[in-house]
Amino acid sequence: MISVRRIIVGIALAFTGYLALRGLWWTEPPVQPLVIVAALSLYLVTIWLCIFWEPRRAQIPSPVDGPPTGLIGGSRTRLPRWAGVMALASAFIVPTAIAVAVRPEDRTDPFATWYLGGIGVLMVIVMVRRRPWVAWIGIAALAVGSIYWMGLVNAMSLGLVGSIVWVAATQLMLLSIDRAARDTAQLAQLQRAASAWQASQSGRQRERRIQVQRALAVAGPVLTRTVATGGALTDEERTQAHLAEGRLRDEMRGPRLLDDAVHAELERARRRGASVTVLDEGGLDGLDEAALGVIRAELAETLRSARSDRLYIRTSPDERVAVTVVGRSASGETLSDEDAVDLWREIDHPPTR
Template structure:
């Protein structure tokens, strides 16, 4: 499949070769033919170097917003400095060389004015290769030389105006391409952000469904019994209601601390009369399933061995400690807060 770049390169070569061929079709004798040939050769070599020179690899160029411009695999690469100097040299030397080579009588003949379009094409290529200041400097050099040799009116009518228009249009098109590339990059970022948001929402919805199902499994029977009896529950049913309420709080406040063993031990602690508080305040973010399972297993062992009447289970922001378990005795014993602490367990990160 023929790429757009191949088509543009082919057109550039054909156009520059056509303009150079015009410079060799002398319809009148010229005083310095060798000067013309050397100028044409320098022009062709420089133009084709600007077209074909494609250094690889090259660091991608971004704009002030960090967006990729249309270069590299997405567009033309930046022209090297030495090629810019060579192109400016051609823009300065070739017009005067051709004007001297063809003589005063033929300076407005087609073979004596080809450089007006030729240098315009070269500067257009330089502009496309992302050297706008060099391109406009070359146009200024072309304008000064052509006006000096044939006057402003003839220079403009014979091709100078067209060269200026070519370079200006090339710059506008390049700016439009860059704007389109930036818009495309921003759209891709927004699409990735939207996809990530949708994925996170899907995960949260799935987690909420699991929590709702677990809540219904825990509290459903006692809620059904409460409705059926009009709220007149016996002592056993009231205990079941309190245990269900605590289990629901655990699911909402510390779901990452819970597995089946931890839930079993929390239920056992509440059934023996203990008050249990579970809080996930951060610190477990980023842990994999194996690390969480190890922490949950140690938490279940701690709860199984505890006899405290009040249990406080909290995650820790400390880099070393994952979960802290504190057990306290009943307040009726008249002990100070420090003496009332009978269980202190710090579960470290795996």
């Protein structure tokens, strides 16, 4: 299967091969051909290592984790330091070696100027492998060496400008890729947040439907009887309406605290005339049914022995306390805010296994 990485690697190999052949295509016999061959060998080994070398334990980050590292597309890791040192060595050695190996009048011939493009390609690969400082130092070394041996005008006209432009364009392209990767990561996070919000809204909608069904089950018969009699209810029916109202409030304000035993004790407290308030203010999230069962059983036991005129049952966000039950009784003939607290019970979270 042909991938973008393979295409880019193939182009890089073809270009380096062309430059190597150009360096061996002598129009005039060089003074030291072995030096030229050695310089070409150093160049080819270095650039092939920069293209293919990858540490075995390197892990490739996904676009969500951050910008890609390595070859365009993020499929390679950062260039090792020792390979960067070899690339710098080539940038410093090759121009001088070629210039020394040929006659001074041949230093502007194609077989003696191939390194202007060759080192430029090498530094482009180093830039792609995420070593920008190495790439720019290598370009600076290439500029100094070529200008020293062939002059500023010849160096600029024979390929130095192109190499500088290649490296600069590559860095700009990588910056664009990194920005696109960051944008992709942000969009992925926003998508996950939107999915989570949609899931929570769906859960709340299901919970509201369940609460409406419970309300209809609890209050429906009483409302039907009230409408049928025109509001003329007996004392027992009024009591049932009061109990239905209280049960409906309990179902809407604290459904996680309720089971049959708790329902029965709440109804018993209301039948004897107590005012009961049930509020779920958080703190029970993440508890399984077994833990909730323990809390409900202890709550039912607490309500069973309660004799207070007003009962307040609240969940607690405290790490230790799950539910707080407070009972107050009238100090006089009527209930007021000055009533004495005659019941205080904190129900702890069950120990985790």
